[in-house]
Amino acid sequence: MTKLNKAFKFRLYPNKEQQGFLAKTFGCVRFVYNKMLEERKETYEKFKDAKEQLKEQKFPTPAKYKDEFPFLKEVDSLALANAQIHLQNAYKNFFEGRAEFPKFKSKKKKQSYTTNMVNSNIKLENGHIKLPKIKKPIKIKQHREIPADHKIKSCTISKTKTGKYYISILTEYEKDIQPVEIRKVVGLDFAMDGLYVESERGEKANYPRYYRQALDKLAKAQRILSRRKKGSARWEKQRLKVANLYEKTANQRRNFLHHKSKELATNYDAVIIEDLDMKGMSQALNFGKSVHDNGWGMFTNFLEYKLKEQGKQLVKIDKWFPSTKKCSCCGKEKEIPLSERVYKCSCGFVLDRDHNSAINVKNEGLRLLA
Numbered sequence: 001m002t003k004l005n006k007a008f009k010f011r012l013y014p015n016k017e018q019q020g021f022l023a024k025t026f027g028c029v030r031f032v033y034n035k036m037l038e039e040r041k042e043t044y045e046k047f048k049d050a051k052e053q054l055k056e057q058k059f060p061t062p063a064k065y066k067d068e069f070p071f072l073k074e075v076d077s078l079a080l081a082n083a084q085i086h087l088q089n090a091y092k093n094f095f096e097g098r099a100e101f102p103k104f105k106s107k108k109k110k111q112s113y114t115t116n117m118v119n120s121n122i123k124l125e126n127g128h129i130k131l132p133k134i135k136k137p138i139k140i141k142q143h144r145e146i147p148a149d150h151k152i153k154s155c156t157i158s159k160t161k162t163g164k165y166y167i168s169i170l171t172e173y174e175k176d177i178q179p180v181e182i183r184k185v186v187g188l189d190f191a192m193d194g195l196y197v198e199s200e201r202g203e204k205a206n207y208p209r210y211y212r213q214a215l216d217k218l219a220k221a222q223r224i225l226s227r228r229k230k231g232s233a234r235w236e237k238q239r240l241k242v243a244n245l246y247e248k249t250a251n252q253r254r255n256f257l258h259h260k261s262k263e264l265a266t267n268y269d270a271v272i273i274e275d276l277d278m279k280g281m282s283q284a285l286n287f288g289k290s291v292h293d294n295g296w297g298m299f300t301n302f303l304e305y306k307l308k309e310q311g312k313q314l315v316k317i318d319k320w321f322p323s324t325k326k327c328s329c330c331g332k333e334k335e336i337p338l339s340e341r342v343y344k345c346s347c348g349f350v351l352d353r354d355h356n357s358a359i360n361v362k363n364e365g366l367r368l369l370a
């Protein structure tokens with residue numbers, strides 16, 4: 001039996017009192033996170049040239065602040081413990097080169113906290129969910145059932161900038177997964193505009209037209225917002241409009257990524273991708289935001305679990321593999337400038353540049369699978 005995780009996201013409808021309690025929990029989590037970060041930042045400044053000493057340091061825990069700030073005792077202690085774990089992960093990602101130095105949490109951003117299932121402290125019943133420390137269960141709109149064999153592990157409660165509440169319920173379940181015999185394989189080449197180009201027909205996974213139109217609308221709304229006087233009534237109205245459009249496009253993107261990953265996991269037994277380091281790439285190529293917003297990271301996560309639960313495989317090839325330089329016909333390598341959209345080889349082979357890369361990615365994956 002293999003243990004698998006699956007998250008379910010639903011809309012929450014807390015009443016006034018519950019909203020107040022959630023706001024207090026968001027606030028305490030942010031407070032504790034920022035306090036711990038402040039202390040760790042000081043330690044970092046002191047010892048950053050002596051990495052070994054940095055490891056030796058005792059790091060602050062939420063418990064330490066409870067006497068000085070007794071209001072912390074009134075909220076879910078698991079939420080505070082998770083703030084500590086989130087900070088530890090943020091540091092780990094920073095030290096391992098995957099992220100920037102941890103930032104202070106701001107009241108203006110999306111608010112959230114995570115709590116865990118301990119001794120049935122979380123219960124789903126009659127369209128409501130019982131959460132630790134909150135007396136009355138909160139109304140939940142469950143558009144799909146969580147299967148009976150799924151155990152709830154943790155919940156993340158969030159409030160968006162437009163004031164909507166959501167809960168993401170992380171579950172664990174066991175499944176008897178038999179590895180599938182690998183017959184059908186596809187290679188994907190990451191595409192900056194769109195999502196990927198696949199090896200079989202050279203087709204590009206383009207975001208739908210309505211999504212690209214929504215993005216244009218969002219950009220326009222943001223430009224208008226930047227011209228308004230901050231804090232004015234007109235500014236506030238526009239801020240809400242921007243936040244709404246942002247949430248709408250984020251949902252559209254997510255749905256599209258689910259759709260595409262499902263399609264691939266249904267049609268193929270193995271999918272080969274390059275193990276791209278998005279942060280390094282956006283810095284090196286100076287693409288800035290567009291790489292992050294492209295959704296590649298989210299897409300590969302979806303793809304991985306959708307393949308895994310069927311006994312199929314996601315194969316990641318080395319990020320230094322010369323997929324663009326290589327001729328997928330004869331194997332010779334050459335430099336090809338970004339402006340050249342067609343790969344032409346001295347062996348006579350001519351193909352769309354990205355399609356050629358996708359075939360190379362596939363072939364390298366086949367080599368690793370063999």
Ligand SMILES: [Zn+2]
Binds near residue numbers: 330345348349
């Ligand atoms: Zn060639």
